[in-house]
Structure formats: C-alpha cells, structure tokens
Amino acid sequence: MKNKDYLVRATAANGQLRAFALRTTELTNEAQKRHDLYPIPSAALGRAMTVSLVLGAMLKTGTVTVHIQGDGILKGLMTSADHQGNVRGYVGNPHAHLPLNAQGKLAVGTAIGEGTLTVVRDSGLKEPYRGTVPLQTGEIGDDFAYYFTLSEQTPSAVSVGVLVDPSKRILAAGGFVVQVMPGASETVISTLERKIATIPPISNLINEGKTPEDVLELILGELDLDFKEKMPVQFKCFCSKERFKQSLITLGIEELEELVTEEETLDLVCHFCEEHYHITIDELNDILNELKEN
Ligand SMILES: [Zn+2]
Incomplete structure (x- = not known):
C-alpha cells in the first residue's frame, strides 16, 4: 500500500490517547488536476481535506463539511467528507499565488487570511452539530487543533502537510491527529508532547515513503500503540x-x-x-x- 492513500485509526496508552494518520497524496493530486490548483491552493485544500477525512472517520454515519472563510487571496475553501473515506473540496481562488513566506514555505496562512473555521457534522440521524472558531494562523493544522480543543473539548495535536513540486504536482500529502481523552495522565501527555516536538514535518515523512502506520509508530511507539482500523481514502464527489x-x-x-x-x-x-x-x-x-x- 506504499503508493495508496489510506487512513489508520489507533489508540495508545490504554485508550488515554486516540490517533489517526493518513496519506492523501493521490487524492490531493486528483483535486489539483480537477481544479487546476496552483501550489498554495493545493496545499490549503490538501491539508483541509486531510483533516476532513479524519473528522469523517470519527462519524459512524453521515458527512462532515468544513468551511474556511478568510479575507486573504485564496477566498476561502470548502470540503466535505463521509465516514467511508470519500472527500471532495474546492477553493475560492484556484490560482492564488504569493511568494514563499519567511520560513521558505508556501504562504498558506497569508493566503487564507483572517476569518473563521466552521465544521458541520451531520450524522443524518439528529440535528447537525455545528462549531465555529476564529482562525488562529490560517495554516489549517493549528486552526483544527484549536477547533478540537475549544469546540469539542478534546485537546488535540494536528499536523497536516502537502509537498508540491515546481510543476504543481503533489509529491506528498498527509497528516495525523492525536487526541487526549479525558483522564489521560500527565506522564502520557508529556511523552506525547515531547515526541510531537521532535518529529519531522509530516509531508517530508510521507515523501520519504513512510506509511501512516510508521508515522504513528514514531509518535506513539513507546505508548502501547494499538491499531484498530485501516480504510482507503479517495477524492470522490456525489454529484450527478x-x-x-x-x-x-x-x-x-x-x-x-x-x-x-x-x-x-x-x-x-x-x-x-x-x-x-x-x-x-x-x-x-x-x-x-x-x-x-x-
Ligand atoms: Zn461534483
């Protein structure tokens, strides 16, 4: 499954942590081709679709919609994912372009600007759950971490990344979400924090050929990592x-x-x-x- 996109779900430290990791290179490439995305829009949409798939995987049924509204040149983005690994999405301005930021990275945060992140979870069974938070940096990983903590009261580490080559092709995309469950011990939390502070950027790991399992091993290998599920993920629209x-x-x-x-x-x-x-x-x-x- 080296060149396939898929998601793994796991727990660690006897259920004190739950974790998701996924490779989304092919589906981000699919979005890039369909929308003719420039590198910044590819990175923004790829990151957002990656977390959306995790949000979808947390549902037993139904769909989740993510709406990022910002005052930057990207003009916002929208994604929608289901619980079976299907995701779709688009950005307001597929040709948004800016010079690299001070860290030499794609200026996703500047392109998104200031605004809000809204998540709507619709199980189809009861009233949809809707949470909105102000954007923190517009880099998407940070914004979702803030969303999970504030809106769902679940402190979470979120890392998402997309590596784009000069021809606009997606070399690597993926991410992980690790959530701290109620009652987690201080030792577990500090081990997690220490690990997360030292791991290389997720897009580099995926580009080196690391699998979603490898990524979680790196973070949670010392904490009784227990894989629960593996699911293919893909770009798929439901229009007809x-x-x-x-x-x-x-x-x-x-x-x-x-x-x-x-x-x-x-x-x-x-x-x-x-x-x-x-x-x-x-x-x-x-x-x-x-x-x-x-
Ligand atoms: Zn469609």
Whole structure:
C-alpha cells in the first residue's frame, strides 16, 4: 500500500490517547488536476481535506463539511467528507499565488487570511452539530487543533502537510491527529508532547515513503500503540446529472418556462469536482412538465 492513500485509526496508552494518520497524496493530486490548483491552493485544500477525512472517520454515519472563510487571496475553501473515506473540496481562488513566506514555505496562512473555521457534522440521524472558531494562523493544522480543543473539548495535536513540486504536482500529502481523552495522565501527555516536538514535518515523512502506520509508530511507539482500523481514502464527489436536474425544480415554473421558450440549454458545473453537466431543452421540458403535474 506504499503508493495508496489510506487512513489508520489507533489508540495508545490504554485508550488515554486516540490517533489517526493518513496519506492523501493521490487524492490531493486528483483535486489539483480537477481544479487546476496552483501550489498554495493545493496545499490549503490538501491539508483541509486531510483533516476532513479524519473528522469523517470519527462519524459512524453521515458527512462532515468544513468551511474556511478568510479575507486573504485564496477566498476561502470548502470540503466535505463521509465516514467511508470519500472527500471532495474546492477553493475560492484556484490560482492564488504569493511568494514563499519567511520560513521558505508556501504562504498558506497569508493566503487564507483572517476569518473563521466552521465544521458541520451531520450524522443524518439528529440535528447537525455545528462549531465555529476564529482562525488562529490560517495554516489549517493549528486552526483544527484549536477547533478540537475549544469546540469539542478534546485537546488535540494536528499536523497536516502537502509537498508540491515546481510543476504543481503533489509529491506528498498527509497528516495525523492525536487526541487526549479525558483522564489521560500527565506522564502520557508529556511523552506525547515531547515526541510531537521532535518529529519531522509530516509531508517530508510521507515523501520519504513512510506509511501512516510508521508515522504513528514514531509518535506513539513507546505508548502501547494499538491499531484498530485501516480504510482507503479517495477524492470522490456525489454529484450527478439527476441531482442537478432535481435542483432545477427550485427555479419554479415561470423561470423554467422562460428558459424553454427562449430555447436556452444549461451548462452546469459542480463546484466540488468541476464535472460539467449539459441540460438540453428536452430535459428542461421534462422537469417543467413534472413540476406542472405536481
Ligand atoms: Zn461534483
């Protein structure tokens, strides 16, 4: 599974910690190609999709939506993931570009700017849970760490990274989330903190060929690491022509009649995946007739 994207879930220190690690190189490449992303948008979206997949994996059923709104040139981003390892997403400005920051890294935080991070977890069973926090640095890992601590009362270490080559191809992407469960001992917490302070950037580890299991071994190997689950992850959108046609019903009879009489066809594009859908006059007529019958 060296060149495959997947997520592992584990516990450590007898359940005092829970951890997730994942490789997301291929799915970030898929997003890069679909949206023609420049390096900063690739890094921002890749990082956000990586944490979204972890949030999705925490659900037993349903979906999670992440919305980052910022006043920077990226113009925000949106992702959506489910509990089965599927994720999709887009950024406001796929061609956002800035010089490297003072650390010689992609200036993701500056490109995102100041704003908010919103997470909506929808299990489909009860009212969706919604949490919003102010962005901390816009670097995404920090922002999610703050979100987990403040909004879900679960102190968490979050590290996400994307390595992009000059041709815009994604060399490596991935991340980890380690969460401190209630009642965790001081010793466990300080061991975790010490380990996290010394491990190399996650995108370098993935680029060197380290697997998600290797990454968790590095952090939690001394703390009775116990792997629970392994799940493939991929970029996948849920749009379809049928769904788009359903959404046209909301235009109403008057507007649909106008389109039909003016012989206008519709070209619709899915924001999440850039898939194009062409709706013909005949199809518009069908929707109109269906609407009139009901
Ligand atoms: Zn789509």
